[in-house]
Amino acid sequence: MTAQRLSLAIAGSGGSGAITTGDVLLAAAGRQGFYGQLSRSVGPQIRGGESVAMLILSDYPSFYPTERFALLLALDWHGFERFLDELPLDAHSTVLSDPRTGSVPEAVLNTGATLIEAPLMDLAATITGGRSNMVGAGLIARQLGIDYDAVQQAVAQHLTAKGAKVVDAALQCLQTGWDALTPPKAPRLAHWQAERGIRWSITGNEACGLGALRAGVRFVAGYPITPASDLLEWLAAHLEGLGGTLIQAEDELAAINMTIGASFGGTPALTATSGPGLSLMVEGIGLAIASETPITLIDVTRGGPSTGIPTKSEQTDLNLALYGAHGDAPRLVLAPFDIQDAVFTTHWAVCLAEQLQSVAIVVSDQQLGQSKVVIDPVSAQTLPCTRRVAERCDPGAYQRYALTPDGVSPMSLPGTEGCMYTADGLEHDSSALPSSRAQDHAAQLKKRLLKLLRYDYGDAWSEIIGSGDLVLVTWGSCSAAVKEAAERLRQQGQATRYLGLRLLAPLRVEACRAAIGAAQRVLVIEQNAGAQAYHYLRGQGALPEFSESYARPGPSPIRAADLLAYLTQESSHDDQTQSKGV
Amino acid sequence: MTAQRLSLAIAGSGGSGAITTGDVLLAAAGRQGFYGQLSRSVGPQIRGGESVAMLILSDYPSFYPTERFALLLALDWHGFERFLDELPLDAHSTVLSDPRTGSVPEAVLNTGATLIEAPLMDLAATITGGRSNMVGAGLIARQLGIDYDAVQQAVAQHLTAKGAKVVDAALQCLQTGWDALTPPKAPRLAHWQAERGIRWSITGNEACGLGALRAGVRFVAGYPITPASDLLEWLAAHLEGLGGTLIQAEDELAAINMTIGASFGGTPALTATSGPGLSLMVEGIGLAIASETPITLIDVTRGGPSTGIPTKSEQTDLNLALYGAHGDAPRLVLAPFDIQDAVFTTHWAVCLAEQLQSVAIVVSDQQLGQSKVVIDPVSAQTLPCTRRVAERCDPGAYQRYALTPDGVSPMSLPGTEGCMYTADGLEHDSSALPSSRAQDHAAQLKKRLLKLLRYDYGDAWSEIIGSGDLVLVTWGSCSAAVKEAAERLRQQGQATRYLGLRLLAPLRVEACRAAIGAAQRVLVIEQNAGAQAYHYLRGQGALPEFSESYARPGPSPIRAADLLAYLTQESSHDDQTQSKGV
Amino acid sequence: MMTKPRAKAYKSGIKPVWCPGCGHYGVLAAITKALAWLALPPQEVALLSGIGCSSRIPAYVNAYGFHGIHGRALPLATGLKAARPELTVLVAGGDGDGYSIGGNHFLHACRRNLDLTYIVMDNRVYGMTKGQASPTTRPDWPSKLTPHGTGINPFQPLAIALAAGAGFIARGYSGDPNQLAQLIVEGIGFPGFAFIEVLSPCRTFRPDQLQWKHQVHPQHEAPAEAAQEAALRLFADDGLTTGIIYRHPEGRHPPPAQAQSSLARIEAELQL
Amino acid sequence: MMTKPRAKAYKSGIKPVWCPGCGHYGVLAAITKALAWLALPPQEVALLSGIGCSSRIPAYVNAYGFHGIHGRALPLATGLKAARPELTVLVAGGDGDGYSIGGNHFLHACRRNLDLTYIVMDNRVYGMTKGQASPTTRPDWPSKLTPHGTGINPFQPLAIALAAGAGFIARGYSGDPNQLAQLIVEGIGFPGFAFIEVLSPCRTFRPDQLQWKHQVHPQHEAPAEAAQEAALRLFADDGLTTGIIYRHPEGRHPPPAQAQSSLARIEAELQL
Numbered sequence A, B: 001m002t003a004q005r006l007s008l009a010i011a012g013s014g015g016s017g018a019i020t021t022g023d024v025l026l027a028a029a030g031r032q033g034f035y036g037q038l039s040r041s042v043g044p045q046i047r048g049g050e051s052v053a054m055l056i057l058s059d060y061p062s063f064y065p066t067e068r069f070a071l072l073l074a075l076d077w078h079g080f081e082r083f084l085d086e087l088p089l090d091a092h093s094t095v096l097s098d099p100r101t102g103s104v105p106e107a108v109l110n111t112g113a114t115l116i117e118a119p120l121m122d123l124a125a126t127i128t129g130g131r132s133n134m135v136g137a138g139l140i141a142r143q144l145g146i147d148y149d150a151v152q153q154a155v156a157q158h159l160t161a162k163g164a165k166v167v168d169a170a171l172q173c174l175q176t177g178w179d180a181l182t183p184p185k186a187p188r189l190a191h192w193q194a195e196r197g198i199r200w201s202i203t204g205n206e207a208c209g210l211g212a213l214r215a216g217v218r219f220v221a222g223y224p225i226t227p228a229s230d231l232l233e234w235l236a237a238h239l240e241g242l243g244g245t246l247i248q249a250e251d252e253l254a255a256i257n258m259t260i261g262a263s264f265g266g267t268p269a270l271t272a273t274s275g276p277g278l279s280l281m282v283e284g285i286g287l288a289i290a291s292e293t294p295i296t297l298i299d300v301t302r303g304g305p306s307t308g309i310p311t312k313s314e315q316t317d318l319n320l321a322l323y324g325a326h327g328d329a330p331r332l333v334l335a336p337f338d339i340q341d342a343v344f345t346t347h348w349a350v351c352l353a354e355q356l357q358s359v360a361i362v363v364s365d366q367q368l369g370q371s372k373v374v375i376d377p378v379s380a381q382t383l384p385c386t387r388r389v390a391e392r393c394d395p396g397a398y399q400r401y402a403l404t405p406d407g408v409s410p411m412s413l414p415g416t417e418g419c420m421y422t423a424d425g426l427e428h429d430s431s432a433l434p435s436s437r438a439q440d441h442a443a444q445l446k447k448r449l450l451k452l453l454r455y456d457y458g459d460a461w462s463e464i465i466g467s468g469d470l471v472l473v474t475w476g477s478c479s480a481a482v483k484e485a486a487e488r489l490r491q492q493g494q495a496t497r498y499l500g501l502r503l504l505a506p507l508r509v510e511a512c513r514a515a516i517g518a519a520q521r522v523l524v525i526e527q528n529a530g531a532q533a534y535h536y537l538r539g540q541g542a543l544p545e546f547s548e549s550y551a552r553p554g555p556s557p558i559r560a561a562d563l564l565a566y567l568t569q570e571s572s573h574d575d576q577t578q579s580k581g582v
Numbered sequence C, D: 001m002m003t004k005p006r007a008k009a010y011k012s013g014i015k016p017v018w019c020p021g022c023g024h025y026g027v028l029a030a031i032t033k034a035l036a037w038l039a040l041p042p043q044e045v046a047l048l049s050g051i052g053c054s055s056r057i058p059a060y061v062n063a064y065g066f067h068g069i070h071g072r073a074l075p076l077a078t079g080l081k082a083a084r085p086e087l088t089v090l091v092a093g094g095d096g097d098g099y100s101i102g103g104n105h106f107l108h109a110c111r112r113n114l115d116l117t118y119i120v121m122d123n124r125v126y127g128m129t130k131g132q133a134s135p136t137t138r139p140d141w142p143s144k145l146t147p148h149g150t151g152i153n154p155f156q157p158l159a160i161a162l163a164a165g166a167g168f169i170a171r172g173y174s175g176d177p178n179q180l181a182q183l184i185v186e187g188i189g190f191p192g193f194a195f196i197e198v199l200s201p202c203r204t205f206r207p208d209q210l211q212w213k214h215q216v217h218p219q220h221e222a223p224a225e226a227a228q229e230a231a232l233r234l235f236a237d238d239g240l241t242t243g244i245i246y247r248h249p250e251g252r253h254p255p256p257a258q259a260q261s262s263l264a265r266i267e268a269e270l271q272l
């Protein structure tokens, strides 16, 4: 692969339009055939605080966390120190800033990056309604080697809702920026291999939404919460055209019970939330599992515990996704690897819930959910996705919770004559009557577990790349960095296998052990403080004794270079971020 | 030990007074110097359905689940088939029944038990207001060899609230039953070694309540739920005399937040619930942990998941107690071994919460909570139990979440001048200001974990008896059966260690491994379907690879004989109830 | 001509767990009478509940049922009704279930005004958990959990429903299953959220409620049609008046018309 | 003679995260003015909140504070007040926090009638989560989550508070911090649960609310003392009347006297 990629950031204070600049550049690069990702980071102000747009542009769709930003455009330096951790710069970086907006922060100077002054405000001032961010967009577009047409179209499309005047001023600024460039010795995209084609521009939250719609979800209930609200909002915009319904519930307790009620009626149903909402849904999860009413729940994880860090990413809800409910309540837990995969994983999750009449929890996160990527269209998979229903019953003989060989019992839907029953969260016998007898309890517990264990999940439970003595195990949005690390290790001559787990529960223990094989070293990588997956995998017997954990809390991403550093330097095992063995 | 014990059961339909008979016999035996336990089981009717009183009487206080009932008194046979699983009888058992109340059920006949007809109703009919259960009490008391005085006092005390007439009739019945006995070849207590002394009659729920009061709990909020309501009710009766307050909350979400609010004010505070309520409290648990506000939560576990089996016991909430909360939220989880230990364990739990400014969850269960025992008085332990408070602060310099060597920061209480701060569930820096920076997040996560890990828990984390190649690991109310099994194994010449875990989190991993030592065989025993403790202990690295699980759901208790059977017969490993390794 | 079905056809035949003499039997009778009166096909009816003695009722009715979790019957029903608007959806539960733990959903179901019929079997006590005070218990009623009584004023379900925007508000008595059946028929007929509070004695923990049979009295006026008038009545009410207190003349607003789309169109929107 | 403290002494000095022009600044001003007027020692005051832009307020006030979880400020405050009755306990939050997810606690706090002052900063939107409809949003206001509007009638906080038994009900406007401060002073002085609804515009997501300054109008009558009268006023109200709408003449009933006991006595009871 002669793949190349470039990372750049645009920073600015409230109203500076940094994010718009990033958005326009992403779309323009996409139109020209590149792939890309836009993530954003914002300060604590509710609105109008400082923000940074972080862009990855590349000629192949892989968006592992950036280790060095090649280019930083500072529309101003207000509140910039907040983002220092998130924007690694070094002596090979180029920093463009407007001298009018004050002096470059010490910390930026210390990186040794090349500084270039760009009189953005002065240039913008020459245009009525002109804004420096669009001047910056022109300047950077040209610098990178993006076609003028592409960026012009992107600007026009992005701002069209604001009216012709605004578009006009923006385009003039763009031109001004474009013309002003005296090409400095900064990075360009120009020589890259870009193939034009149909591309999608999609966020991870939208990708989950699309997967859900493809799987037939037609009822959604939810309560706003960052960073899941935009997933619900996307569904609100698109459900009704498909004949579906979305209800904004009064709280998450209501949301999950509405979801269960709709599914009891036969409609594939979903709810989405983040940590605090997931905590509130725990009792409902148990009801859906006990009553065998299929639902899907998407958790767009943010920093925890409690209110935590609402706008930033962490993989810290795994334990709750696995264990959230009193009693023995086995469920499906899945995690997408990246935005593209979120379409498939959510689609699959809904289908598994429907087929197994259980709860499927999709663990996404803020980074995955709120980043926007430009990628190839994600084609729809054909997956078995129908609920087993009872269409006819002998009078009085319907057994809602019949003990079948695969543990799945035909579910009758309201409207079906003669198949009436009462769904129940009380323990029951096979005919749905409450029972507290040990043998009924044991039989129903076994049924609810075995239906999950006996299902044939095929190969989709994981993603495996390469093979070797070293196995890097991970899940969710850490996958991109881990894949990249494995690739670099292989290039360095270290035979390495990447093992990404898409299906976390029920865990494919044997398959996992087989995938690890006779590895000499196994490292489990995840972005949380408690090494949640590591302990879970060990507890299930899926890991060899000598396995190590690389777990670090958010919000900073785990980068490929961090992993390489950890793996190559044997000595420094900080007990906080990594634990070897126990 | 020349210890002896005897188990008997009294069964009857609604209003037959079976439980009263059991209560009276327990008290009478206690007055005479014996120890004992009364458990009860009831049918599904809300009130007045069939019920069984199950009694253990012994000359030493150990109440492992009965493997064979020596004596069954059937006041009538109504609905008796429901209890068959719970009342093992065999050819050595004696069954007393009234021929008037219908014929003996087939299943009882099949046990080969000796049947004795007792004309209870006819005898009761000779007395105005006479009831057959009291005739039965007299008959059994004499049969067992309990002094007439003791049983007479017990009846009088038990019925005193119902008025002199009722007491009078009851005493006449008692006498009639006593006189009617033609001693059959049935078991007696007569030859046992009983030493009279001060005894307590106490349920497990009361024991938890007492431990909490001893530890200084003076605020309780809760919402009724079986089988935790009577714990709350006992506290309601006793708190106010100590200057404390109990609030009946509108729901469990409110209950836990009230508890947090009271503790923020400096009052040691507690809530109690069962599974469904625990599920609802999960968000509050996270808040208390993140804001470092100490609280204690008692979960009196019932059969799960969901509404499950509300009146019966299971050890099935361990996962939720350990992992309930989104985000990394380390907490204390403790479980008492038996009713006597519930006093100490709850006392200790509250003290740990106070000292470590964290959440302590005490996992009790229905069997432990609602059984009543006659035991020696439980003396109070002196435990370090004070919250570290800030009494004086430099103006503007108070750091609520200061990073101290032991991770515990002085907490200022409202009313303290100059030490004002805002407690927060948002991630914060050491001065309690919200922060989303990676370094503050990492530091506070570390602080909240390390304060738990670094504390010196001494020896109380576990209970260890014996040593040997075989180690039986357990927790909570399974302990009695496991201890008994270990004792029998030792008697059979098999060197066996019993390891009961009182402190489940933070798990004393090193100490656990040391206690297991070089064992050849390790079995983890618990009453749930998912082998929750087993997987947890494995995940934490506390068990050798070859460890086995013996996990079986409720409501039938795990009996010592079941364990012996499992351990001695190598062959039949049913995948449902036991799993060897994984 | 079809003959009307009998109430018995709407009983499932399962023996209730209730105590002998419990008021909830009367509610069961009334529901089955109402369904028979309306001759609804059992499979087109769903009865959803929470947890409590009262909430056991779905299993005793010959219809689809869901015995959910404590306090969440209304959201469960909301989801079902929104997804399957053609079904007749009834919701039932107790005063603890509906007014204590479920209070928030009660408020918002009244506002949301879906076409549900909500029957609360109010015995002013928690029967199932053996006799604690509920929101409607009078302040001086002692229980083990509140030995001096709660000391707080009872919850006024009808006034709350009115303030929360319910369009149909009635009170029945389980000792008069015929009148109650009539209220349920009217409630099902009302095109929007219908709230029916039922005085349903708990024989076991509130034997004093057996007096209700001497105390309840029908409302003499026609149902109020204006919220202000209903408020006047309710703020002066003794809590034992039966009948339809308030019926909004219009009921529910129809939902807005929906645009047509397709997955292909949605995917096309994702194209750059 | 002591001089009264200044409002500024009750500001913590921490810069709010709020947008420029947000109504919540006015509420902050009013709370600090009220505390200054009453000259309460800051350490005797606790301000507890839930989650939302509004709920960030505790950190900005120089007092003890607790920024709890979404919707649970009232139970937090209930626990604190019950355990430490000598403290002045204020509770603050938004319309989403208090009326949507927190609706049940609102009902029961009104009933329970502890001596708390509850200030709801109502902007008829979820500010913090970027502009969804709240219970008080009018039915036709479109948001991304409810593109055609919610289609349901707004929640009436004052009528609900009245029906739920609150003894002090007032409405203020954040654009008039002096009047609002006065209401808070009265609320703190009221011996029981005092509910103060504050119209507090969200500049960012509800710029239309800037019109409130032309629309709010003080109530001319004295506060109603009878619930029925208050109900009449509230059912006719346009939602923009400011002042104390209702004040129960008595306030809160004192808790019953408590018997004395000791651990030793409790243990003695356990003896057989």
Ligand SMILES: Cc1ncc(C[n+]2csc(CCOP(=O)(O)OP(=O)(O)O)c2C)c(N)n1
Residues within 6 Å of the ligand: B223, B224, B225, B226, B252, B276, B277, B280, B307, C051, C052, C053, C054, C055, C070, C093, C094, C095, C096, C097, C098, C121, C123, C125, C126, C127, C128, C129, C134, C202
């Ligand atoms: C989350 C949760 N909390 C508590 C309970 C225990 N519980 C079961 S029924 C009930 C109250 C029932 O009272 P009510 O709704 O009035 O019904 P009734 O039994 O009086 O008919 C309670 C508190 C539960 N099942 N779930």
Ligand SMILES: Cc1ncc(C[n+]2csc(CCOP(=O)(O)OP(=O)(O)O)c2C)c(N)n1
Residues within 6 Å of the ligand: A223, A224, A225, A226, A252, A276, A277, A280, A307, D051, D052, D053, D054, D055, D070, D093, D094, D095, D096, D097, D098, D121, D123, D125, D126, D127, D128, D129, D134, D202
């Ligand atoms: C359990 C839970 N659900 C959802 C959220 C997300 N959330 C944060 S603030 C908020 C609403 C805030 O609205 P409001 O209370 O009106 O305050 P405002 O921001 O308008 O002042 C929501 C839904 C959360 N933090 N916790």
Ligand code: SF4
Residues within 6 Å of the ligand: B046, B047, C017, C018, C019, C021, C022, C023, C024, C053, C054, C123, C127, C128, C201, C202, C203, C204, C205
């Ligand atoms: S306890 Fe009360 S409500 Fe429950 S079944 Fe018995 S009488 Fe009815």
Ligand code: SF4
Residues within 6 Å of the ligand: A046, A047, D017, D018, D019, D021, D022, D023, D024, D053, D054, D123, D127, D128, D201, D202, D203, D204, D205
């Ligand atoms: S979003 Fe609205 S409520 Fe929140 S701070 Fe901004 S103006 Fe205020």
Ligand SMILES: [Mg+2]
Residues within 6 Å of the ligand: C052, C094, C095, C096, C121, C122, C123, C124, C125, C126, C127, C134
């Ligand atoms: Mg009730």
Ligand SMILES: [Mg+2]
Residues within 6 Å of the ligand: D052, D094, D095, D096, D121, D122, D123, D124, D125, D126, D127, D134
């Ligand atoms: Mg708001």
